[in-house]
Amino acid sequence: MSRPPLDFYFDVFSPFAYLAAARIDALAARHGRTTDWKPILVGVTVMKVMGMKPLPDYPLKGPYLAHDAQRLAKLWGVPFRPHGLRGHSSVKAMRAYVWLKARDPQLAKDFAMAMFRKLWTKGEDISAPQEWAGETQALGIDLAALTAAIEGEDVKQALQADVAHAIAAGAFGAPFVVADGEPFFGCDHFWMLDVWLEKGAWTPD
Amino acid sequence: MSRPPLDFYFDVFSPFAYLAAARIDALAARHGRTTDWKPILVGVTVMKVMGMKPLPDYPLKGPYLAHDAQRLAKLWGVPFRPHGLRGHSSVKAMRAYVWLKARDPQLAKDFAMAMFRKLWTKGEDISAPQEWAGETQALGIDLAALTAAIEGEDVKQALQADVAHAIAAGAFGAPFVVADGEPFFGCDHFWMLDVWLEKGAWTPD
Numbered sequence: 001m002s003r004p005p006l007d008f009y010f011d012v013f014s015p016f017a018y019l020a021a022a023r024i025d026a027l028a029a030r031h032g033r034t035t036d037w038k039p040i041l042v043g044v045t046v047m048k049v050m051g052m053k054p055l056p057d058y059p060l061k062g063p064y065l066a067h068d069a070q071r072l073a074k075l076w077g078v079p080f081r082p083h084g085l086r087g088h089s090s091v092k093a094m095r096a097y098v099w100l101k102a103r104d105p106q107l108a109k110d111f112a113m114a115m116f117r118k119l120w121t122k123g124e125d126i127s128a129p130q131e132w133a134g135e136t137q138a139l140g141i142d143l144a145a146l147t148a149a150i151e152g153e154d155v156k157q158a159l160q161a162d163v164a165h166a167i168a169a170g171a172f173g174a175p176f177v178v179a180d181g182e183p184f185f186g187c188d189h190f191w192m193l194d195v196w197l198e199k200g201a202w203t204p205d
Numbered sequence: 206m207s208r209p210p211l212d213f214y215f216d217v218f219s220p221f222a223y224l225a226a227a228r229i230d231a232l233a234a235r236h237g238r239t240t241d242w243k244p245i246l247v248g249v250t251v252m253k254v255m256g257m258k259p260l261p262d263y264p265l266k267g268p269y270l271a272h273d274a275q276r277l278a279k280l281w282g283v284p285f286r287p288h289g290l291r292g293h294s295s296v297k298a299m300r301a302y303v304w305l306k307a308r309d310p311q312l313a314k315d316f317a318m319a320m321f322r323k324l325w326t327k328g329e330d331i332s333a334p335q336e337w338a339g340e341t342q343a344l345g346i347d348l349a350a351l352t353a354a355i356e357g358e359d360v361k362q363a364l365q366a367d368v369a370h371a372i373a374a375g376a377f378g379a380p381f382v383v384a385d386g387e388p389f390f391g392c393d394h395f396w397m398l399d400v401w402l403e404k405g406a407w408t409p410d
Contacts, residue, residue, distance in 0.1 A: 022370035045265070050264055050266060051258075052257070056259070059377075060254060060375060061254055061255060061377050063375070064377065068394075071387075071397075071407040074407035074408065075397070075400065076406070165395075167265065170265060170268070171265075172264075183272070185269060188393040188396075188397070191396040204280065204282035
């Protein structure tokens, strides 16, 4: 009997979600597992639900996290360049992910990785569909159809429902993984995810 | 030439600092290193400097952290029992640590571990010196002298200065380790601390 996929909650807005996205499928595969990439919006979970500021804006913690992302990228060999964008948004890109996933999950994942790379290796804005021309063309996605779709109420509501499900599952940031009911927040918990997938219990190491 | 000790910032208030305290010396020793246990006050760094609420009070993140501490304790084989105390404080215990450290660093560390265990395995209040009778007696510490000392202005100011130094070093919570200039927040970064002490660089693994 095959085991259920690991739920991988991501938001292309998050640098740590990008780094995690570059590793999670291989990590899961080492344990004979697959993943289900699910959307979350850190603007909703971190700011609205938890009532925090954007994490980069906190003194001390903000600079620490910026450094942490850069060293993790080096350690994991993932191309990464912090951007200086402000006022950008991942909401439309995440809506696009939802719409694509309903049609072709692998294509949706490829689109998400293209958005991650655009933002986190090129420092290019991903807020609006007109900025996705190169990426959608490379992936054979009809940008006009996608642009129309993500303005539809059903897609907006589908993303809202997904984020509500993520919150109900306990996810409060990105990346967040739920593996057989066990929650893991952040790249820095991947070592514990590895232990959990290996042992299925929290017994002394 | 012997290398400098790792700076280990702790506050007996923090469950994760307790779990880290049970591991950090052995981790350092595996790399031929020693540690210098330095005080921090999460009530100052988290609440005053960063302007956050106490982390257990955040929705979603609070319950996650509570679970995370319990599974980490099981995984690391560290006795741990969450307490239901409210309104307690570690300030006087941390002042006591500062006073003891100036006299006998190892005794100060033993006192800190006794406070950690009292709070995090027995759920007993550690706010005031009259609650430390058993622990100080077991360690051969003169409780009357300690009680008098921690009400002195010089000890109060010494702890304040230590916390200011911790903040200047970038520490914003506990546990926090600085190893050869590199900062590590949380037990969940101990795997990266291990990598850093092994390699001294962030090169692909």
